[in-house]
Amino acid sequence: DQQVKQNSPSLSVQEGRISILNCDYTNSMFDYFLWYKKYPAEGPTFLISISSIKDKNEDGRFTVFLNKSAKHLSLHIVPSQPGDSAVYFCAASASLPNTGNQFYFGTGTSLTVIP
Amino acid sequence: NAGVTQTPKFRILKIGQSMTLQCTQDMNHNYMYWYRQDPGMGLKLIYYSVGAGITDKGEVPNGYNVSRSTTEDFPLRLELAAPSQTSVYFCASSPLPGLAGVDEQFFGPGTRLTVL
Numbered sequence: 001d002q003q004v005k006q007n008s009p010s011l012s013v014q015e016g017r018i019s020i021l022n023c024d025y026t027n028s029m030f031d032y033f034l035w036y037k038k039y040p041a042e043g044p045t046f047l048i049s050i051s052s053i054k055d056k057n058e059d060g061r062f063t064v065f066l067n068k069s070a071k072h073l074s075l076h077i078v079p080s081q082p083g084d085s086a087v088y089f090c091a092a093s094a095s096l097p098n099t100g101n102q103f104y105f106g107t108g109t110s111l112t113v114i115p
Numbered sequence: 116n117a118g119v120t121q122t123p124k125f126r127i128l129k130i131g132q133s134m135t136l137q138c139t140q141d142m143n144h145n146y147m148y149w150y151r152q153d154p155g156m157g158l159k160l161i162y163y164s165v166g167a168g169i170t171d172k173g174e175v176p177n178g179y180n181v182s183r184s185t186t187e188d189f190p191l192r193l194e195l196a197a198p199s200q201t202s203v204y205f206c207a208s209s210p211l212p213g214l215a216g217v218d219e220q221f222f223g224p225g226t227r228l229t230v231l
Contacts, residue, residue, distance in 0.1 A: 004157070032217040043119070043205050043222030044158070089157060093217045100165050101146050101209050101217055102173070105157035 003027045004092050006106035014114050019077040021109045023090030026071065030092040034103065035064060035075050038087045047088070048075070080113045087111070116141050119223035121206050127229045128196040136191040136226050138206030146209045147189040148173075148220060149181065151202040158205060164189055196230045203227050 005024045013019045023033075031052035036044035050057040050064045050073065057064050063076045077084055090106040093099075122137045140147065145166050150158040150173075160173030164183040178200060180192040189208075193200060204227075207220040 002157070006157075009155070034219060036222075041224070043207075043224050045222070046219040049219065095212070095217045100163050100171065101212050101220070102148075102160060102163065103217075103220065105150075105159075107155065107157040 001026075002107070003030075003104045004090055004106040006088075006090055006109050008109050009107070010110040010112070012112045012114060013080050015082055016079045019075075019080045019084065019111055019113070021075040021077075021088050021090075021111065023073045023075075023106055024071060025073075025092050025104075027092070027094065027104075028071070029094040029096070030104075032093045032095050033064070033066060033073050034091045034093075035062075036089040036091060036105075038089060038108070044089055077111075080111075082113045082115050085111055085113050118142065119206055119208055119221055121204075121223035121226050123226060124224070125227045127231060128193075129231060130196060130198065132196050133192070133194050134196065134228075136193075136204055136206075136228070138189045138191070138223060139187050140189075140206075140208040140221070141187065142208060142210070142221065143186060144208035144210050144221070145186070146211070146220075147183065148207040148209075149179070149189070149191045150205045150207065151175065151200075152205060152225075153202050161191065161204075193228075198230050201228060201230045 034049040038044040091103040149161040162181040206223040
C-alpha cells in the first residue's frame with residue numbers, strides 16, 4: 001500500500017515560470033517530509049524538508065508547503081531553470097523513537113523545464 | 116569525502132545465481148539503508164541498520180540478506196536471483212537524528228541489476 005503518493009508522473013514548464021509538484025500521504029503519524037531530486041544514473045539528493053510544526057519552508061528558489069488537514073504537500077520552484085529538469089521524490093517519516101529514521105517515498109514526478 | 120559508494124554499477128545475473136552488492140560510507144553515519152527502485156515506482160526499503168551488528172527488515176526484504184560488521188560497510192546479498200529482483204538498488208546512510216527526530220539520508224549512485 002502506497003502511503004506517499006505523487007499522482008503526476010510528469011510535468012513540463014517553461015523556463016522562468018513556476019513549477020508546482022504535489023504529494024499526498026495517508027499516514028497521519030507522518031510528521032516530517034523531505035523532497036529529493038534525482039538525475040539519471042545518479043542517486044537521489046536532498047533538496048528541502050519540512051516539519052509538521054510548520055506549514056511553509058523556503059530555501060532560495062524552492063518552497064515547500066504543508067497542509068496537514070489535507071495530508072498534502074507541494075514543492076514550488078520559482079523561477080524554474082533547465083537545470084531543474086529531474087525526477088523529484090517526496091518522502092515522509094514518523095519521528096518515532098527506535099524506528100531507524102525510516103522514510104516512505106512517493107513514485108516521483110519527472111520535471112522538464114523547457115528553455 | 117567520497118560519501119556513499121556502491122559497487123558494481125551494473126550487473127547481469129542468471130536466474131539462481133547469487134551476488135553481493137557492496138556499499139561503503141565514509142561519513143561515520145550510524146544508520147544505513149538498502150532500497151530498490153522499480154520502473155515508475157518509488158524507492159522501497161529492503162533492509163536497514165542502526166549500527167554495527169544491528170539490522171532490521173524494511174518493506175520488501177524477501178530474497179535478500181544483509182550484514183553490518185562495521186560502521187562503514189553494509190553489503191546486500193542476493194542468494195538465488197530471480198527476475199523479480201531486476202531493479203536499481205540504492206544504498207543510503209544517515210547520521211543519528213537531530214532534534215527533529217529525523218534526518219536526511221545520503222544516497223549512493225545505485226547499482227542496476229538485471230536477472231535473466
